[in-house]
Amino acid sequence: MATIKDIASKSNVSITTVSRVLNHDTSLSVTEETRQRIIEAANQLNYQTVRGRKKQLQNSSPTYKFGILMCQSLEEELSDPYFLSIRHGIESQCKHFNIEVNEVYRMSDFHLHQLNVHLDGLIIAGKIDESLVDTIHEQIKHLVFVDHSPDENRFDSIVIDFEKSTWIALEHLFSLGYTNIGYIGGMQGKHIKANEKREIEDERYVFFTKKMKELGNYNDAHVFVGEFTMSDGYRLMKEAIQKGNLPEAYFIASDPMAVGALRALQEAAIKVPEDVAIVSFDNVEMAQFASCPLSTIHVPTDTMGKTSVKLLLDRLQGRDIPLKVNVPTTFVQRESCGALAKTRHVPN
Template sequence: MVISASTIEEVAARAGVSRSTVSRVVNGSPAVSEVARESVRRAIDDLNYVPNRAARALASRHSQAIALVVPEDTARFFGDPFFAAVVSGIQARLASTDYILNVILATGDPGDKTTGYLRSGSVDGAIIVSHHDNDTFIDRIAGAIPVVYGGRRVRVRDEDHVVDSDNVGGGRAATEHLLERGRRRIATITGPPSMRSSLDRLDGFRAVLDDAGLAPVAVEDGDFSEDGGAAAMRRILASGQEVDAVFAASDLMARGALRVLRDAGLAVPDDVAVVGFDDSMIAATTSPPLTTIRQPSRGQGERLVEILLDLLRGASPEHATVMPIELVVREST
């Protein structure tokens, strides 16, 4: 059986008001009496009326849509639990609003397809996460609509609105923990140098070693991926340098490093201690369970939405929000 949708005229007739009054109630206009507003709301409930989103967007010049732009490929997006946690937070915060979320994966934006879509009025604002210093197309997006960045950009601008984790503090906490465990020959596996989070975690790592009068045994790029972490660990072992600890700047890279250490016959943590970063679901399921730096990825997603909603309301939210980190000690150290 096909159930026909109720119309705005039927709602108006049921409520005993004009069609324009129903439209004003649906669009949140204050120019309606409370009595009329309640009559319309009851009629909407009785008739299961669903307002036409396209018509509302045309009338209000607002799409009621927000874009999450991720300049990564599909394998990276679906394979890294960090993104799942951030999206979960974004969706949770949007649930109580009229906004819908459009997820856009864009690597380089050839032909300006993504930029053209976002600048066309199809969305009211955007959240951009996992951006790199060569993702210049995001500047064109930010020039047309309100944007909030998940993570600091490599080239910081005063006008940017950013929600980030304390990546420098996380790098420091991981390295301090390894020193407290008596480790002195410490290597690190970083993310790509095109990302500020990678550079900040490396800065924290280096600062603690400098304070202790030590130098890194090795600094290898693991590209924030499991395979990249494994390849970086192989390079560290192949260098012939003695290593007794590794700080991997993501749990995915740490899992790859653990696999290589196991294959090389090295025991964790007896021979080599390992610390990751994220405290994703991966950390508790590695063998051994992974000591890591917890960053509030879901909370970051929620805060990204809150700041963007403030911008869309015409408010002036703070430009930089730094979320706290926490060392979570498990059996890998």
């Protein structure tokens, strides 16, 4: 495939000039003779601009057929939009590249005989057991994992650094003067087969516990673990309130859980952030519209989904080396952490 560098060499001008001419930059001052020489060179080399290639791709028949395996049931996906956003990212990127999404499987009722072995590739969102990975890989050569990396020496994957992300949340709370910090979170499930999961400790919980113990600030009475749902966030915060002696702040491992916790605090007339500060995780859409807008860790889930499609395409086009993409997270400050209130009350 011809490049801009090839055209520049053939027409004896700079790469920048070629790029600006082919992209119809009207601000470029160049003679008509030079412009025609560049265009003729591009035509001779059968060069297409990125815009032209995209247009040709969009107008062509589907090039590949992909499948998606979601490790969440539809009910779990709707109650926690984290994986819903990943799936939407996958589907929108497939549509952009005119890739046909033939199958969307769910581990809650998935059986191997359902797998379409004629798929060009399969994107798996969530955690599945290594033995199941091998079984699926026997049927479909190209697999990409999102939010899980079962074997980075064999498979492409897109993940976030949960340890680093949890530290961002804790460090923010520490910077505001909070030391007595509680935790509300869920257990992760690794699927072994349809409707069968093995519970594993969530990485946020593991790092929170480790770091708070290192700092001498860990209090087991302030740690609550259930399911990653709004209703369990509500239930666990109710338990904490009934115990009494709430900590100054909570790190809550998902926005839906935090929304449930906010409801429990509101019912008990406990104000956020005045009485208890909260930092949560995900930055799903509901976070900014909660009864107290949530300060939270932003996870670019849509980008994770889109990146999985690009990695799969890259594999199909010849890349042999597996890639592990670690997507960065960022902190989004809103009212629930108390930072804005502290700023407003700083004396002159």
